[in-house]
Amino acid sequence: xxxxxxxxxxxxxxxxxxxxxxxxxxxxxxxxxxxxxxxxxxxxxxxxxxxxxxxxxxxxxxxxxxxxxxxxxxxxxxxxxxxxxxxxxxxxxxxxxxxxxxxxxxxxxxxxxxxxxxxxxxxxxxxxxxxxxxxxxxxxxxxxxxxxxxxxxxxxxxxxxxxxxxxxxxxxxxxxxxxxxxxxxxxxxxxxxxxxxxxxxxxxxxxxxxxxxxxxxxxxxxxxxxxxxxxxxxxxxxxxxxxxxxxxxxxxxxxxxxxxxxxxxxxxxxxxxxxxxxxxxxxxxxxxxxxxxxxxxxxxxxxxxxxxxxxxxxxxxxxxxxxxxxxxxxxxxxxxxxxxxxxxxxxxxxxxxxxxxxxxxxxxxxxxxxxxxxxxxxxxxxxxxxxxxxxxxxxxxxxxxxxxxxxxxxxxxxxxxxxxxxxxxxxxxxxxxxxxxxxxxxxxxxxxxxxxxxxxxxxxxxxxxxxxxxxxxxxxxxxxxxxxxxxxxxxxxxxxxxxxxxxxxxxxxxxxxxxxxxxxxxxxxxxxxxxxxxxxxxxxxxxxxxxxxxxxxxxxxxxxxxxxxxxxxxxxxxxxxxxxxxxxxxxxxxxxxxxxxxxxxxxxxxxxxxxxxxxxxxxxxxxxxxxxxxxxxxxxxxxxxxxxxxxxxxxxxxxxxxxxxxxxxxxxxxxxx
Amino acid sequence: xxxxxxxxxxxxxxxxxxxxxxxxxxxxxxxxxxxxxxxxxxxxxxxxxxxxxxxxxxxxxxxxxxxxxxxxxxxxxxxxxxxxxxxxxxxxxxxxxxxxxxxxxxxxxxxxxxxxxxxxxxxxxxxxxxxxxxxxxxxxxxxxxxxxxxxxxxxxxxxxxxxxxxxxxxxxxxxxxxxxxxxxxxxxxxxxxxxxxxxxxxxxxxxxxxxxxxxxxxxxxxxxxxxxxxxxxxxxxxxxxxxxxxxxxxxxxxxxxxxxxxxxxxxxxxxxxxxxxxxxxxxxxxxxxxxxxxxxxxxxxxxxxxxxxxxxx
Numbered sequence: 001x002x003x004x005x006x007x008x009x010x011x012x013x014x015x016x017x018x019x020x021x022x023x024x025x026x027x028x029x030x031x032x033x034x035x036x037x038x039x040x041x042x043x044x045x046x047x048x049x050x051x052x053x054x055x056x057x058x059x060x061x062x063x064x065x066x067x068x069x070x071x072x073x074x075x076x077x078x079x080x081x082x083x084x085x086x087x088x089x090x091x092x093x094x095x096x097x098x099x100x101x102x103x104x105x106x107x108x109x110x111x112x113x114x115x116x117x118x119x120x121x122x123x124x125x126x127x128x129x130x131x132x133x134x135x136x137x138x139x140x141x142x143x144x145x146x147x148x149x150x151x152x153x154x155x156x157x158x159x160x161x162x163x164x165x166x167x168x169x170x171x172x173x174x175x176x177x178x179x180x181x182x183x184x185x186x187x188x189x190x191x192x193x194x195x196x197x198x199x200x201x202x203x204x205x206x207x208x209x210x211x212x213x214x215x216x217x218x219x220x221x222x223x224x225x226x227x228x229x230x231x232x233x234x235x236x237x238x239x240x241x242x243x244x245x246x247x248x249x250x251x252x253x254x255x256x257x258x259x260x261x262x263x264x265x266x267x268x269x270x271x272x273x274x275x276x277x278x279x280x281x282x283x284x285x286x287x288x289x290x291x292x293x294x295x296x297x298x299x300x301x302x303x304x305x306x307x308x309x310x311x312x313x314x315x316x317x318x319x320x321x322x323x324x325x326x327x328x329x330x331x332x333x334x335x336x337x338x339x340x341x342x343x344x345x346x347x348x349x350x351x352x353x354x355x356x357x358x359x360x361x362x363x364x365x366x367x368x369x370x371x372x373x374x375x376x377x378x379x380x381x382x383x384x385x386x387x388x389x390x391x392x393x394x395x396x397x398x399x400x401x402x403x404x405x406x407x408x409x410x411x412x413x414x415x416x417x418x419x420x421x422x423x424x425x426x427x428x429x430x431x432x433x434x435x436x437x438x439x440x441x442x443x444x445x446x447x448x449x450x451x452x453x454x455x456x457x458x459x460x461x462x463x464x465x466x467x468x469x470x471x472x473x474x475x476x477x478x479x480x481x482x483x484x485x486x487x488x489x490x491x492x493x494x495x496x497x498x499x500x501x502x503x504x505x506x507x508x509x510x511x512x513x514x515x516x517x518x519x520x521x522x523x524x525x526x527x528x529x530x531x532x533x534x535x536x537x538x539x540x541x542x543x544x545x546x547x548x549x550x551x552x553x554x555x556x557x558x559x560x561x562x563x564x565x566x567x568x569x570x571x572x573x574x575x576x577x578x579x580x581x582x583x584x585x586x587x588x589x590x591x592x593x594x595x596x597x598x599x600x601x602x603x604x605x606x607x608x609x610x611x612x613x614x615x616x617x618x619x620x621x622x623x624x625x626x627x628x629x630x631x632x633x634x635x636x637x638x639x640x641x642x643x644x645x646x647x648x649x650x651x652x653x654x655x656x657x658x659x660x661x662x663x664x665x666x667x668x669x670x671x672x673x
Numbered sequence: 674x675x676x677x678x679x680x681x682x683x684x685x686x687x688x689x690x691x692x693x694x695x696x697x698x699x700x701x702x703x704x705x706x707x708x709x710x711x712x713x714x715x716x717x718x719x720x721x722x723x724x725x726x727x728x729x730x731x732x733x734x735x736x737x738x739x740x741x742x743x744x745x746x747x748x749x750x751x752x753x754x755x756x757x758x759x760x761x762x763x764x765x766x767x768x769x770x771x772x773x774x775x776x777x778x779x780x781x782x783x784x785x786x787x788x789x790x791x792x793x794x795x796x797x798x799x800x801x802x803x804x805x806x807x808x809x810x811x812x813x814x815x816x817x818x819x820x821x822x823x824x825x826x827x828x829x830x831x832x833x834x835x836x837x838x839x840x841x842x843x844x845x846x847x848x849x850x851x852x853x854x855x856x857x858x859x860x861x862x863x864x865x866x867x868x869x870x871x872x873x874x875x876x877x878x879x880x881x882x883x884x885x886x887x888x889x890x891x892x893x894x895x896x897x898x899x900x901x902x903x904x905x906x907x908x909x910x911x912x913x914x915x916x917x918x919x920x921x922x923x924x925x926x927x928x929x930x931x932x933x934x935x936x937x938x939x940x941x942x943x944x945x946x947x948x949x950x951x952x953x954x955x956x957x958x959x960x961x962x963x964x965x966x967x968x969x970x971x972x973x974x975x976x977x978x979x980x981x982x983x984x985x986x
Contacts, residue, residue, distance in 0.1 A: 380735045401776040410772050432978035435820060439813035446779055447809045450786050459793030460733055533829040539768030547747035555892050559724045568731035568792045568888055582798035590806040594964050
């Protein structure tokens with residue numbers, strides 16, 4: 001079984017997931033069976049997927065296959081190369097943790113029936129894997145649309161709430177607008193040959209104009225899925241609406257499929273690379289990153305905060321990709337490989353830590369029933385497991401050494417720092433500004449993450465009922481623990497990950513970094529040369545741990561002072577309560593003040609003589625009023641006009657048919673002549 | 674062997690000298706305001722006293738609160754260990770470059786902020802919020818400063834940067850002038866010095882750093898205070914390494930270390946005097962002027978990088 005071709009192994013896993021989903025229908029309401037047996041089985045599928053991906057990345061081969069599914073004469077062309085394999089690895093490792101967590105998470109009687117959830121969940125996984133295998137536009141679109149649909153149903157699992165239905169609709173709408181763009185992009189790429197296989201697209205030589213058109217369409221289409229500005233609005237609505245394992249899967253894994261798609265189109269299918277493509281990606285990516293992180297810092301709902309943080313990370317991924325494209329267009333392939341490596345590293349890192357964080361919100365949600373930051377607090381005392389695992393997640397997410405987020409940030413900054421030498425002077429000027437923006441984004445991410453962790457887990461409980469919160473169950477702990485472990489491992493052993501990324505960049509830009517990066521030993525990451533930059537996370541961790549341990553032991557040995565407990569100092573006030581802590585709004589206040597022009601704020605301040613003062617501030621996105629509402633109003637206006645055709649009377653419709661017939665009859669002879 | 678020795682020296686020097694630097698600054702401040710001052714050795718006495726005292730901990734404190742002082746102290750120690758103070762021959766410096774150094778400062782900041790939020794008092798959360806506010810502006814500013822320097826050295830490894838600036842032909846780099854100005858502003862903000870914070874006050878409306886460590890006492894407070902002085906030391910030596918690197922030895926021989934030590938002491942004494950002067954002659958900013966202060970630093974840093982790219986120097 002294990003020595004079959006990697007692509008067959010992947011297909012087996014996809015088949016198994018589909019079968020599990022179908023079994024779910026048979027066991028529609030048998031909650032225990034679905035949760036405790038089907039989901040863990042699905043998790044094993046994830047491991048097998050990761051195994052197959054790693055084996056393929058190690059061998060450096062390309063597997064192809066044809067499946068005669070669907071229409072006659074139009075089989076599914078499948079292909080598994082290094083790029084697909086790397087993203088399969090992402091799906092595999094993340095879904096293992098998420099599926100295990102889901103086994104303990106879903107409760108009977110919540111929204112959709114458990115069997116149906118099982119179906120949607122596993123079909124979702126299968127369609128994502130199929131997107132990565134697809135080697136023609138037909139298979140790709142089928143898989144892409146199944147992915148959108150299954151995830152739509154998962155988002156609306158709690159469809160009884162109108163707010164969730166609205167979020168689901170918005171998601172579906174933008175997903176489909178994006179899908180149209182992708183379809184058009186494939187239409188351009190096949191260059192009128194009528195052959196929609198990727199193999200055919202690879203050999204087409206498009207003119208600059210058509211190549212740019214294809215790039216822009218792909219950017220729009222995949223950007224919509226990823227949540228790039230200004231197509232991000234669905235993301236902070238849909239991700240929080242979904243049940244937590246689904247949010248984890250969407251934020252951690254699904255939006256990476258868009259990254260995959262864009263990489264596939266720009267680096268694999270298109271041969272032409274024009275410098276301004278890179279600039280477009282870079283500028284929009286940076287804007288998205290800063291926008292996302294600023295909004296994350298002012299959110300008052302924990303899952304929305306994480307959703308905005310995902311927008312930030314998508315922005316960083318696009319930035320890295322833009323930089324790679326820029327280098328590629330000038331033939332600087334080593335630097336392109338460096339930027340791409342940063343991008344792919346972050347894809348994997350973000351998939352792990354963002355899934356982990358979304359899962360912890362799921363545990364908090366189940367334990368407390370609260371998702372509003374203003375009603376949480378102090379949970380580290382009642383749910384220590386979840387809290388300490390979340391701490392690993394936020395440290396990685398803030399880009400702190402020695403965790404995984406830092407490595408990708410470091411690689412990205414390295415690729416920016418060594419750019420001087422681009423032929424266009426103004427591009428060189430762009431570099432410092434971009435570098436500074438990335439630094440600002442990373443620091444702000446730290447702010448948002450401290451807010452998230454501090455308000456949820458630290459301090460005193462803001463509600464009475466929180467003291468009854470219980471820690472996560474066994475499955476949930478294992479699922480989160482797996483993701484946390486990998487997050488730490490990813491931070492500590494960057495060179496082994498670079499070995500996995502090596503064949504990918506080799507395939508896309510012809511240069512791999514694994515060899516130079518490990519030239520000075522496997523523990524030291526030196527992407528270009530030792531003199532230029534090096535980073536040794538194990539050394540680093542050793543240094544910090546040694547310092548901590550020595551300090552601890554010395555303090556214990558030399559001094560024998562004891563520890564006693566007492567009430568915290570209340571500043572001289574006779575009483576204190578948990579309401580005196582900073583709220584989530586309070587924590588976001590400096591950001592609201594500094595970045596005021598970014599927000600649309602609806603603020604209600606109490607008057608000084610108000611006996612029952614009430615304060616609230618609602619921060620909304622300016623893009624809603626600026627872009628979406630005008631479009632929505634225009635659409636409504638036009639449909640109202642068109643709607644006048646619909647009278648609902650049979651005689652009028654017959655009249656329409658009659659008029660149409662006459663018009664056609666008038667036209668037909670003209671055409672024949 | 675000599676490399677390990679050099680590394681050991683560069684760890685022990687900050688641990689031992691950091692409180693002295695702090696004492697020196699405080700003494701200078703006292704003299705400048707016509708007070709006698711407690712003497713330069715006061716921080717050592719303070720640490721000794723605190724280590725011997727029982728620690729009183731809030732009954733709402735979690736394990737994170739107890740762990741944080743050690744984490745902060747450890748991060749600051751490692752930060753000092755990778756900055757070339759006496760020689761550029763540091764084995765540990767290959768593990769962490771300039772970006773990782775900023776990461777270390779951020780790690781310490783996040784732990785101290787989380788610990789401050791852990792008790793759940795108004796002071797702690799207020800301090801944590803303000804610290805993160807200062808931090809998210811100061812951190813990118815510091816990075817731009819370091820990038821300006823690394824563009825000159827074509828490296829983000831601190832020893833290489835120092836060698837590039839110090840041991841090549843003598844030149845004044847315009848980009849470093851801007852970076853230097855930015856660095857001074859960041860230095861003041863990050864070490865809770867006067868225009869941004871006042872280390873000598875416990876006025877609730879103004880304090881940042883003190884608000885965060887208000888709940889600490891005994892050995893935990895001692896570690897926090899020591900870590901703060903280590904941070905001051907790290908920033909001072911970083912400033913020396915980037916802008917006044919002359920005298921830092923290349924080889925880690927005992928003789929070169931001995932030669933480097935007096936020049937280091939002289940420069941640190943000078944920094945202490947300048948710091949005390951700045952603190953004496955400036956007034957504390959309102960908290961919402963602080964972002965402007967730090968944005969200036971950030972922009973100066975960016976201008977430094979731009980200057981380098983424009984002028985190629």
